[in-house]
Amino acid sequence: MTATVRYADTVEGLELPPASFPLARVDLVRYAGASGDFNVIHWNERIATSVGLPNVIAHGMLTMAEAIRVVTDWIGDPGALVQYGVRFTRPVIVPDDDAGAMLEVSAKVTELLDDNCVKIVITASSEGQTVRGKAQAIVRLA
Amino acid sequence: MLNADFIGRAYPPSSPYFVSREKIREFARAIGERNPVFVDRDAARALGYADIIAPPTFATVVAMESSQTVMFDPELGLDFSRVVHAEQSYSYARPICAGDELIVSSTIENIRVVAGNDMLTTKASIDTVSGEHVLTTTSVLVSRGVQTP
Numbered sequence: 001m002t003a004t005v006r007y008a009d010t011v012e013g014l015e016l017p018p019a020s021f022p023l024a025r026v027d028l029v030r031y032a033g034a035s036g037d038f039n040v041i042h043w044n045e046r047i048a049t050s051v052g053l054p055n056v057i058a059h060g061m062l063t064m065a066e067a068i069r070v071v072t073d074w075i076g077d078p079g080a081l082v083q084y085g086v087r088f089t090r091p092v093i094v095p096d097d098d099a100g101a102m103l104e105v106s107a108k109v110t111e112l113l114d115d116n117c118v119k120i121v122i123t124a125s126s127e128g129q130t131v132r133g134k135a136q137a138i139v140r141l142a
Numbered sequence: 143m144l145n146a147d148f149i150g151r152a153y154p155p156s157s158p159y160f161v162s163r164e165k166i167r168e169f170a171r172a173i174g175e176r177n178p179v180f181v182d183r184d185a186a187r188a189l190g191y192a193d194i195i196a197p198p199t200f201a202t203v204v205a206m207e208s209s210q211t212v213m214f215d216p217e218l219g220l221d222f223s224r225v226v227h228a229e230q231s232y233s234y235a236r237p238i239c240a241g242d243e244l245i246v247s248s249t250i251e252n253i254r255v256v257a258g259n260d261m262l263t264t265k266a267s268i269d270t271v272s273g274e275h276v277l278t279t280t281s282v283l284v285s286r287g288v289q290t291p
Contacts, residue, residue: 002190021174034172036206040223051223052286060227065173065199072198077189078179078237081198085231085280 004076007116007141016074016107016120021066023058023092024100031062045096057091063103063131064088067124070107071137082117082138089133092126101126107137116141144219144253144260144285156208156246158271163240166196169203186239193240200238201279205266208246209281212264218250220262220285228261229282235275243271251280258287 028042037059040047048056064086072078094101104125111119122135163183170180175197178185186194213220238244245268252263262283268276 027172027174030172034169035203037202039225041226047223061199061202061230062173064230065197068198069173069175069177072177078177078198079189079191079195081234081237083231083233084198085229087229088227091226 002077003080003139003141005074005141007112007118010109010112010118010141012109012112014109016070016109018104018106019070019073021063021069021103021105022100023062023094023103024098025056025094025096027100028056028058028062028094031059035059035061037061053091053093055093055095058094058101058103060086060088060091063092063124064135066103067105067122067132067135068137070105070122071120071139074107075139075141080140082140084137086122086135087133088131090129090131092131103131110136113138143255144262145217146253148215148218148250149253151250153208153211153248156211156248158243158245159204159207161196161204161238161240161242161244163194165203166194166200166238166240169200170197173197173199191237191239195240196238198232198234198237201232201268201277204238204244204268205246205248205279208248208266209264212248212250212262213283218262220260220283224286226284226286227281228284229280231280233278233280235277238268238276242276244268244276245271256284260285260287 107122110121120137124132248266265280
């Protein structure tokens with residue numbers, strides 16, 4: 001139950017390995033089933049556009065789940081995550097085509113805290129625009 | 143408009159949610175996880191856990207029943223088709239682990255109107271049936287106001 005990354009080896013500004021996550025309609029349907037969130041705006045274009053959205057949008061929670069993988073893969077033990085919070089400022093639009101959408105995630109250590117903890121700011125973007133106002137995690141390192 | 147009298151309202155604790163290995167694996171697959179600690183018991187044990195652990199956002203599955211009780215409370219007046227998830231945060235005492243039996247206790251923290259949109263903040267404590275605190279989840283939902291043409 002300990003991270004594999006050592007606090008002593010970590011500096012402010014350290015960039016974590018980035019990752020990209022493709023999102024197609026089938027991924028939204030699978031996530032709806034696994035999570036129990038069947039809000040129609042995540043799978044029904046007719047309803048999504050009728051409430052003023054440009055198209056079906058990804059579950060914010062799905063993008064949140066993918067984004068933290070950049071952090072949990074880095075720390076080794078996902079149980080070393082102490083806090084994780086995001087603000088969903090712009091939805092990820094998932095068109096009904098073969099390409100779908102792409103979520104690009106990067107993360108950086110921004111602050112060394114007490115008790116072997118560090119603060120990490122996570123940036124997520126799609127179509128070149130950030131989809132998060134604020135996404136940050138606190139992890140406890142070894 | 144949401145019923146502002148609901149600020150501070152605490153909902154009764156949910157019925158216990160039993161965390162199964164297969165539900166964790168299904169959720170891990172749905173978010174594209176490849177970390178073995180979420181699917182393979184030996185990998186989880188190697189990190190010191192009794193069984194596989196759940197990905198950080200799995201709490202949304204556990205809290206679903208309780209959050210739907212809040213969202214679909216007719217007296218609260220939330221239009222589900224207009225709801226967008228605005229903020230979400232988790233504070234962990236430890237990861238959720240297969241075999242946990244969890245109780246969710248939700249409270250409405252705040253209701254406010256921002257730029258014509260209703261914003262609802264709910265907080266839930268997720269604890270084991272024996273009273274061990276596992277995590278706290280806070281979410282902000284926005285019900286987008288109806289635009290007049």
